[in-house]
Amino acid sequence: MNKQDIMVALMNVEEFPTLPQVVTRIIELCEDEEVHVDDLAKVILQDQSIAARILKLANSAYYGYLRKVNTISKAITILGFDSIRSLSISASVFDTFKKIKSNYNFNRCQFWLHSIGVANISKMICIYINNRKDKEAVFLGGLLHDIGKLFFESYYNVQYEDVVREVTVERCSIRDAEQKIFNVTHDEVGGWLTDRWKFPDDLIHAIQFHHNLDMCPEEDILITSIVHIADHICRIHNIGSGGDILIPQINPIAFSAANLTEEDIQKISDKVPEEKENIFTFMAIMD
Numbered sequence: 001m002n003k004q005d006i007m008v009a010l011m012n013v014e015e016f017p018t019l020p021q022v023v024t025r026i027i028e029l030c031e032d033e034e035v036h037v038d039d040l041a042k043v044i045l046q047d048q049s050i051a052a053r054i055l056k057l058a059n060s061a062y063y064g065y066l067r068k069v070n071t072i073s074k075a076i077t078i079l080g081f082d083s084i085r086s087l088s089i090s091a092s093v094f095d096t097f098k099k100i101k102s103n104y105n106f107n108r109c110q111f112w113l114h115s116i117g118v119a120n121i122s123k124m125i126c127i128y129i130n131n132r133k134d135k136e137a138v139f140l141g142g143l144l145h146d147i148g149k150l151f152f153e154s155y156y157n158v159q160y161e162d163v164v165r166e167v168t169v170e171r172c173s174i175r176d177a178e179q180k181i182f183n184v185t186h187d188e189v190g191g192w193l194t195d196r197w198k199f200p201d202d203l204i205h206a207i208q209f210h211h212n213l214d215m216c217p218e219e220d221i222l223i224t225s226i227v228h229i230a231d232h233i234c235r236i237h238n239i240g241s242g243g244d245i246l247i248p249q250i251n252p253i254a255f256s257a258a259n260l261t262e263e264d265i266q267k268i269s270d271k272v273p274e275e276k277e278n279i280f281t282f283m284a285i286m287d
C-alpha cells in the first residue's frame with residue numbers, strides 16, 4: 001500500500017473525531033474583523049464547556065488580570081479574538097479526545113503536558129523575536145503539533161502499543177517506530193486530521209512539517225520553525241513526554257527562519273522554569 005492508501009484507510013475509522021460546529025463558527029467569526037463582540041459571545045455560549053474554560057482561564061494566574069472577568073463578552077474584550085479562537089479550539093480538541101478510551105501504555109497526561117509546554121514555549125519565542133502577531137498561531141501550532149499521536153493512540157491503540165514497545169526496546173524515536181509499524185508518522189497524520197477539520201493552512205503546515213522543515217511552504221516556515229524549536233526546548237526541560245527520550249536537534253533552517261542563534265535559544269530556554277506554572281495552570285483548566 002502506498003502512503004496515500006494507508007492514510008485513507010487510517011482516516012476511515014468509525015466515529016471519526018469531529019469538532020463541534022460551534023468551533024468552526026467561532027474560527028470564522030474570529031477571522032471577521034467586523035464581527036461584534038456580543039455576537040461572538042452568543043456563539044461561544046452555545047458550548048458551555050468551552051465558555052466555562054475561557055472564563056476560568058481569564059480569571060486564572062495564566063492571564064493575571066486583577067479584575068474579575070465574569071462574562072464571555074468581557075473575556076473577548078480583554079483577551080482578544082486571537083486568544084479566544086485558540087482557547088476555543090484547545091478546549092474542543094481536549095473534549096473530543098477525552099470521549100475516546102485511552103490506551104493504558106500511552107500517558108495522555110504526559111502527552112498534553114508536552115503539547116502545552118511546546119505551545120507556551122512557542123509563544124515565548126514569538127515574544128523574544130518581537131513577533132506579536134503570530135503569538136496565538138504558534139501557540140495552537142505547539143498545542144496540536146503532535147495531535148497525530150493521539151489519533152493513532154485513540155483509533156489504533158493495539159498497533160500503537162507496538163510503537164510504544166518498539167521505542168522502549170529499540171531506544172528509537174517515536175517517529176521512527178511509527179514509520180516502521182504504520183508506514184506513516186504522527187506529523188503526516190496530524191496534517192491530514194487538521195485539514196479535515198478545516199483548520200487554517202498555517203496551522204496545518206506547522207503540524208504537518210514540524211519534523212520536516214525542508215518541505216514546509218515558504219510562507220509558513222517561520223511559525224513551523226518556532227514550533228520545531230519549542231519542541232526541542234520542551235524536551236530539554238522534560239515537561240511531559242514527547243514519546244521517547246531522544247532530543248531532536250534543531251534544523252539549521254529553523255535558526256535562519258526565526259533569525260535566532262544558539263545563544264538566543266539558550267536565553268529562551270533559561271526562562272522556561274518561570275513558565276512552568278502557566279503550563280500547569282493551562283493543563284488543570286483544560287483537562
Ligand SMILES: [Fe+2]
Pocket residue numbers: 145146186187210211
Ligand atoms: Fe512530533
Ligand SMILES: [Fe+2]
Pocket residue numbers: 114118145146231242
Ligand atoms: Fe513534540
